[in-house]
Amino acid sequence: MMVLKYCDDGNLRNYYLNNESNYYSKIYEFRQIARGLLDIHNAGKIHKDFHSGNILCHEYPYISDLGMCQPANSEKQSAKQEGIYGVLPYMAPEVLRGYQYTKASDIYSFGIMMNEYISEETPYNNIPHDYALSIKICKGLRPNIFKYTPKLLADLINKCWDAKAENRPTAKELYQKLNERYNDMNKDSESQVDEYDDKIKLNRTSEKRSSSIQTHPQAIYTSRLLNFKNLPEPVNSALFTEGFDCQLDESDLNEMNQDDENNIE
Template sequence: MVLEFCKDGNLRNNYLRRSNNYYSKIHHLFSISSGLLDIHNADKVHKDFHSGNILFGISGSLISDLGMCQPEKQLKKDGIYGVLPYVAPEVIRGKQYTKASDIYSFGIMMNEYISEEIPFNDIPHDEVLAVRICKGIRPSIFKYTPKLLTALIAKCWDAKPENRPTAKELFQILSKWDVKAKSRLTTKEFFQIFHKLGIKTNKDSEVRSEVDEYDDKIRLNRTDKKISSDIQTHPQAVYTSRLLNFKDLPEPINSDCLDCQLDESTLREISQEQDDENSVE
């Protein structure tokens, strides 16, 4: 078997080493959505979708590591396996993997690529984080991300699987946005697709202004990081796939805060709750 060598590495390597503008990222996201649509059209679920499995090569963006990919109707409950920040809350609770679970993972990956921030890199990937994900915590969205994309990301990582877009809808949206990037024009059809998902759209001039501001701000943010130091991750933040086993997690809900972040006080609060529960037992 001969496989393509992806010299640009995975998605995280790509955004940490290369300076991609907004429209370049949209093109790559469109390419990734096309691959995910192919998987779902084959009635299969990837089950381990995260930025480490998105590779960049001559052919563009490719989805790799299909070892766990299975037909949706034949999925077996053989444990939860994956990278915690990318695993959908219903799966963390022990529910079956579905195509909607892949969409949740796509949303986390999409935000990571646009925000250039590794999800939950500064905290342990343990039961505390699993609880918070079920309670609606999500990675922060870069402040200057255009509103349309912010809304799409939030749709993808909605706590309710039925509220997430399908792979086909993702593909259609990103396809139109990719066309817009090349032509710098917005078509009526482009906006109609967002309306079908209940996402309000801005005027074309506002979208362009937001994109220009994003490119300026992300460039400055990227420079600040290089000046300060290399990105550091918590020693218990694990970004390789592993078996995850959590019990008695709360029912998944959406947080009132779109881009809530875990802070030290929150972590202490959750840890104290767990200690109190253990003392009662």
């Protein structure tokens, strides 16, 4: 049994929808979350279900829901045989293809979470979370990076969700980079930081903000069992990773949805 303080601010998604945070406070919180993930990895474990709903907020952010956590060298039955369990938008492409969770797949999930918090928008909220989306993720689709995100943080997010697991930073490297950023905020352009804070504050009060929290009825942010077949080899797509406003809408995926029932069990 693990006993935690009651986290009255809810999970991270509840927190950013109901509170205002500036860029520097987010860097501090990212550092704390990275520290927690590093502790998990240093213990030889993998979280396996890392997403904003499993980060609880009360003065500090806490990583919760360790029910799926397992040793990094687990010899359990392969995911290809038993299926995969998680929240699709946060799952690394190699995991979607049926390979075992690894420390690197936790880092991918961290990158999705980090981008969600910096943009204050849930990933892929306007399209179904189905087989078609999993194909696009393997082909390089990633959530929008908020246009005014300071470049140094945008670069770190992109490294975390690299299609090749070996190119992602380790939890130690991630913590060190965020710690350095927190201890030396001058690494980010002051004008970029100010512009981010101004734009994200404006975004919170805009009509676009009101619509951005409305999700597609088939956008599912709770963990579930998935078993996808015949997904392509993961790649980084310049189309998806070099631009900021590249997220597909439902019409872009309609032609692929007809195969959905034949490729998921």
